[in-house]
Amino acid sequence: MSLLEFASGAAMNVAIGVFVIGVVWRLGFLLRMKKRVDKSEPRNGSERFGGLWMIASRSINHGPLTDSIKPPIANAYLMHLVLAIVIFAAEAHIELIEKTFNIGWQHLPHIAVRVSTFVLLATIAVTVYRRLRHPVLRMLSNFDDWCSLLVTALVVATGLIAGLVDEPGDNLIAAHVLSFNLLLIWFPFGKLMHAFLIFGSRYSTGVAFAHKGARI
Amino acid sequence: MNDVAPEARFDLIGDMTDEERVTAAMENFAKDINRTTATYMESCMHCGVCAEACHYYTQTKDPKYTPVWKLEVFKQAYKREASPFAFFYRLFNLKKKVTVEQLEEWQELIYDSCTMCGRCSLVCPMSIDIATLIGQARHGMFKAGLVPKELHAVAQRAEDEGSPLGATADVLEDRADWMADEFDTDVYIDEQQADILVTMSSIEIMKYPHAIGATAKILNALGESWTFRSEGYEATNFGMMSGNVEWQKHSTMKLINAAVDCGAKLVLLPECGHAYGALRWQGAAMYGKPLPFKVQHISEYLADVIGSGRLKVKKTNQAVTFHDPCQVSRRGGATEAPRIVMEALGLDLREMSPTGDDNWCCGGGGGVVTIDRAKDLRYKVFELKMDQVEETGADTVLSTCSNCRQSISDAKDHFGWDKKVESLLELVADNIVEDD
Numbered sequence: 225m226s227l228l229e230f231a232s233g234a235a236m237n238v239a240i241g242v243f244v245i246g247v248v249w250r251l252g253f254l255l256r257m258k259k260r261v262d263k264s265e266p267r268n269g270s271e272r273f274g275g276l277w278m279i280a281s282r283s284i285n286h287g288p289l290t291d292s293i294k295p296p297i298a299n300a301y302l303m304h305l306v307l308a309i310v311i312f313a314a315e316a317h318i319e320l321i322e323k324t325f326n327i328g329w330q331h332l333p334h335i336a337v338r339v340s341t342f343v344l345l346a347t348i349a350v351t352v353y354r355r356l357r358h359p360v361l362r363m364l365s366n367f368d369d370w371c372s373l374l375v376t377a378l379v380v381a382t383g384l385i386a387g388l389v390d391e392p393g394d395n396l397i398a399a400h401v402l403s404f405n406l407l408l409i410w411f412p413f414g415k416l417m418h419a420f421l422i423f424g425s426r427y428s429t430g431v432a433f434a435h436k437g438a439r440i
Numbered sequence: 441m442n443d444v445a446p447e448a449r450f451d452l453i454g455d456m457t458d459e460e461r462v463t464a465a466m467e468n469f470a471k472d473i474n475r476t477t478a479t480y481m482e483s484c485m486h487c488g489v490c491a492e493a494c495h496y497y498t499q500t501k502d503p504k505y506t507p508v509w510k511l512e513v514f515k516q517a518y519k520r521e522a523s524p525f526a527f528f529y530r531l532f533n534l535k536k537k538v539t540v541e542q543l544e545e546w547q548e549l550i551y552d553s554c555t556m557c558g559r560c561s562l563v564c565p566m567s568i569d570i571a572t573l574i575g576q577a578r579h580g581m582f583k584a585g586l587v588p589k590e591l592h593a594v595a596q597r598a599e600d601e602g603s604p605l606g607a608t609a610d611v612l613e614d615r616a617d618w619m620a621d622e623f624d625t626d627v628y629i630d631e632q633q634a635d636i637l638v639t640m641s642s643i644e645i646m647k648y649p650h651a652i653g654a655t656a657k658i659l660n661a662l663g664e665s666w667t668f669r670s671e672g673y674e675a676t677n678f679g680m681m682s683g684n685v686e687w688q689k690h691s692t693m694k695l696i697n698a699a700v701d702c703g704a705k706l707v708l709l710p711e712c713g714h715a716y717g718a719l720r721w722q723g724a725a726m727y728g729k730p731l732p733f734k735v736q737h738i739s740e741y742l743a744d745v746i747g748s749g750r751l752k753v754k755k756t757n758q759a760v761t762f763h764d765p766c767q768v769s770r771r772g773g774a775t776e777a778p779r780i781v782m783e784a785l786g787l788d789l790r791e792m793s794p795t796g797d798d799n800w801c802c803g804g805g806g807g808v809v810t811i812d813r814a815k816d817l818r819y820k821v822f823e824l825k826m827d828q829v830e831e832t833g834a835d836t837v838l839s840t841c842s843n844c845r846q847s848i849s850d851a852k853d854h855f856g857w858d859k860k861v862e863s864l865l866e867l868v869a870d871n872i873v874e875d876d
Contacts, residue, residue, distance in 0.1 A: 253524035254482065257475040263724035265731065267773050278567055287562035288798035293492045300487075300565075359503045360488040369486050413525060418485055422566055425483040428476040429567035436721060437773030439562075439797040
């Protein structure tokens with residue numbers, strides 16, 4: 225068995241298993257917890273809409289922020305934008321999705337994906353730099369933050385190298401797949417789960433604020 | 441960096457061992473963990489954005505005042521004891537047991553440097569309601585006897601005497617008689633039946649009694665059927681602010697029972713921010729079912745009666761700025777009500793920047809104004825409010841919260857500031873157009 229066969233076979237099966245079980249366990253654990261029922265008279269009756277609106281609006285309206293926080297927020301936007309491009313517009317990724325789920329779409333030119341991948345890596349570097357330099361972030365940062373950044377950067381870096389080579393060898397692709405497996409295994413345990421938790425957290429606050437008629 | 445160091449970092453109430461304090465803190469914090477609060481605990485990205493929205497951090501640049509950091513020990517306890525992967529955290533000791541030393545250190549962050557104003561919730565990318573979690577943390581801290589002594593003392597007094605400032609029913613009656621004379625109006629106490637149960641904050645009864653006369657004058661001008669009830673008139677809830685849920689419930693139930701006894705259709709809350717949160721939004725939880733009456737903050741009531749044309753007021757060209765009480769506007773949803781009233785009064789309203797839901801806290805909410813060791817930090821934070829007011833060019837600050845009014849007045853005296861602080865309620869009462 226080659227390294228690539230191992231990475232995309234047994235290792236990936238294990239990684240997907242950990243990912244699925246971990247995510248289901250973490251979300252299921254939260255969903256099983258008692259739900260707070262607010263018996264106070266609502267100001268208006270649009271609580272569910274408020275929850276959904278908060279999910280959308282908090283991506284646009286960041287409230288009363290000082291100018292100093294705007295550049296890192298812009299960096300976070302850029303990171304997620306190019307991440308989406310790299311995941312969903314790279315030819316190799318679309319082929320994999322098509323093979324697995326039987327649905328595909330047109331990929332972006334390689335150069336666009338390469339630039340996006342490079343920008344993605346740069347935004348991760350900026351995040352690391354800021355986490356090391358800013359007193360608040362230095363204080364807040366823990367193993368979860370560094371591990372999440374590391375596993376993400378590994379996937380992006382190996383993908384960038386593989387994308388830059390005309391004919392990437394099996395070992396290079398295997399390194400990319402293995403790093404992706406590592407990310408899948410870490411995902412349920414750390415802050416990468418914000419990809420799912422963001423919906424619950426924002427929705428809960430949106431419902432509570434809508435109940436009071438407070439601004440969402 | 442912060443150059444304001446409190447003289448004493450923590451107080452210890454009661455005789456308990458360190459282990460008992462930790463257990464009490466954790467058990468009472470854990471009682472309130474539900475799906476929403478657990479989701480919040482799981483969701484923090486450590487992005488630090490909340491720091492930029494907190495008046496304590498922006499004024500001191502001390503990272504420890506980052507709102508979500510104020511919850512760090514409780515997050516640590518949650519992860520270890522109650523989170524989805526608590527087993528792993530305990531097995532590998534990834535999160536250590538919380539110690540009493542940590543809780544003592546965090547007392548300042550949970551009480552002295554958080555007014556639960558909720559401004560951080562507006563900017564959090566995950567929309568975590570940090571103020572709610574701080575309130576929950578206070579439940580644990582109170583039971584562990586890790587509450588600032590002054591806040592504990594006023595909460596204890598409220599539980600024992602019915603008022604944190606000694607505003608007993610007899611005192612209310614005296615003040616009511618005085619204000620009836622002063623305003624040449626009737627003040628009703630202990631009417632058997634009334635449509636409106638009127639409540640006051642102890643700050644108003646003791647320091648700003650004109651609120652009693654102003655409220656009476658307005659309600660009488662409208663021909664309302666209303667009363668104070670000596671068994672339930674005190675709207676402040678230091679049980680809630682200090683973190684004692686039982687005392688919070690006692691205070692709330694006094695108002696609910698008084699309203700039920702006189703058949704009130706409306707409980708009118710005074711110019712007090714946290715009183716609004718305590719009854720309007722948390723009252724039903726204390727009662728265990730929906731309240732059998734409506735609850736309004738006085739500014740909402742005034743907006744309704746003025747907006748509908750029932751109460752007519754004279755125009756005044758006074759230049760004012762308005763301080764939004766956090767618990768009424770940002771966290772209460774009644775941001776527009778005072779503005780409707782101010783527009784009717786024809787005031788030259790010079791809004792602060794930022795204003796409304798985004799306005800900065802006065803720094804005195806959440807019981808902070810009672811904590812003596814926190815006063816230097818409170819004054820430091822208040823400089824932000826002074827700058828906001830100065831930029832408007834207005835000489836008068838209006839508010840609809842007596843606690844904000846007291847905090848602003850106290851800081852005004854401290855700084856020798858030349859601005860006036862007034863009540864919107866009293867301004868309305870002074871400008872009623874009486875029918876012939």
